[in-house]
Amino acid sequence: MIRALFVAATLALAPFAVASPAHAVDIQEVTSPGGLKAWLVEDHSIPFTALEVRFRGGTSLDAPGKRGEINLMTALIEEGAGEMNAQGFAEAAESLAADFSFDAGSDTVSVSARMLSDNRDKAVNLLREALVNPRFDQDALDRVRGQVLSIIAADSRDPNAIAGNAFAQQAWGEHPYGSDQNGTAESVSKLTREDMFDARARVLARDRIYVSAVGDITPDQLGKMLDHLLGDLPATGAPMPPRAELKLTGGTTVVDFDTPQSVVIFGEAGIDMDDPDFFAAYVANQVIGGAGFASRLMEEVREKRGLTYGIGSYLVPRDLGATWQGGFSSANEKVAEAIKVTKAEWAKMASGGVTDKELDEAKTYLTGAYPLRFDGNGRIADILVGMQMQGLPRDYVNTRNAKVEAVTKEDVARVAKRLLNADALRFVVVGRPVGVK
Incomplete structure (x- = not known):
């Protein structure tokens, strides 16, 4: 799902x-x-x-x-x-x-x-x-x-x-x-x-x-x-498309679909990977809605209120445009409250920053998984070609840890204030949610 x-x-x-x-x-x-x-x-x-x-x-x-x-x-x-x-x-x-x-x-x-x-x-x-x-x-x-x-x-x-x-x-x-x-x-x-x-x-x-x-x-x-x-492939291909213009506005779109459980995707403008604040944004995302069960959205929407089985957020930095997205699924009668709580947590993150505990836990998670990615020649080759396309230096795999560790509470607070805007979130709901217009 x-x-x-x-x-x-x-x-x-x-x-x-x-x-x-x-x-x-x-x-x-x-x-x-x-x-x-x-x-x-x-x-x-x-x-x-x-x-x-x-x-x-x-x-x-x-x-x-x-x-x-x-x-x-x-x-x-x-x-x-x-x-x-x-x-x-x-x-x-x-x-x-x-x-x-x-x-x-x-x-x-x-x-x-x-x-x-x-x-x-x-x-x-x-x-x-x-x-x-x-x-x-x-x-x-x-x-x-x-x-x-x-x-x-x-x-x-x-x-x-x-x-x-x-x-x-x-x-x-x-x-x-x-x-x-x-x-x-x-x-x-x-x-x-x-x-x-x-x-x-x-x-x-x-x-x-x-x-x-x-x-x-x-x-x-x-x-x-x-x-x-x-060497025998054509020298040049078609011109690249122009930079994409993000057209999202705040609000909710409901797509009628006969199902007892609605699917929700939400998002707003994101951040490019070459932006100096990208690492701070990635840490911020881990706090509010990243992988695992310790994020704020999981705590508030799932654990405290039981409005969904799972909810999360993620950065989507494409070549020609970036978004900061998230999603969940919920029973039709619970969707309205889940959206309300999500917006509240988005606004709270934008204005309040993170605690020392949240920062430490986010860094621990983000710095703990990388060795597992290097478990075979194919996985390593895939990582290396991705690095090239993003313009990263060859020593990135050996210095990435320090970049995450260097992110401070002030960095997270700054990027959250800069990027997160609860009123700019667009929610797309597919289902028949109760009380959602």
Whole structure:
């Protein structure tokens, strides 16, 4: 239910929401002979390499009137390449014990690869075919399109998805952030095979690549791999969308849905990750509605009043716009009171700051989880490519803890006063809440 939104937001911010690993991570910057750059953590203890490639822009680069094309294209990349159809490509990957995954988000298209050292060259050749020579066969297009249309239909009956889409539209309007990256049934039904090639050219380009690798590979080997894998992609892709203009105003939007329990998403303007106050805002969020059961919202809305099973808040700093959001689900007759208490706690945080105990507990939580994130080559590679996209230095994983610890009560009070405004909160309620207009 609504807690899935919190998990997704936490994972998206994981490289930046936690402390330093248990030991220093030695990150090398590699430049290929052709000029492509990557970060590398070299580890020859096991014959295995994890590779992460990101293309900035993601589904926000959909062509006008073709919402959903980049999402559909990404789902089709491994459905045949070169002389191999979908089944042939899958069999080739399986024979090499190689694992590839492709994912589209509002800001990135992601390519993840896991490969054994003995098969690395063959695995890279196969992945290159998918990126450089995808087939986009009509039968594969029709099959995957049907899967996407099923997701769209299911989301139209899911109160969580309805709430998320309604909030996004309220927040971002006509900007790509304001609509579902899957597209609509109408827009997806009209997409053609030619649109898939156009979508690939729009986003899979060398001028927006970020790469990391972790495992049994040397800098020289990685440099040559980069040129072979990515060197034949188009030099430039579609222009990036403009900065998104946040359109949220205070108030409540009710979307009628026949259910005994309403889903609620709320939010206002947030903070960019390059803002000097970002760490203070992250600590502040942990106090008011962060992970765990010690937040103010959990205490006041769940523990004291029993208005919900779970409630939380989270920062959403996207490339082109930021929000500070939260959510919960509640019985229809309890929603009005839950909204009232949430606004009261938001206002209290804005005007009152935090206690020493709250600050210490928030820091302990935020600095205690990071070592657990570094539990495999793939997880480390994912963190490193995220750091690059956010413009963070290579030593960030080893200095992050100190940045959290440096946040003071005064910092939290300042950023809370600056950003939190209970009257500016927009609540989107999907259900039939009693007493909510």
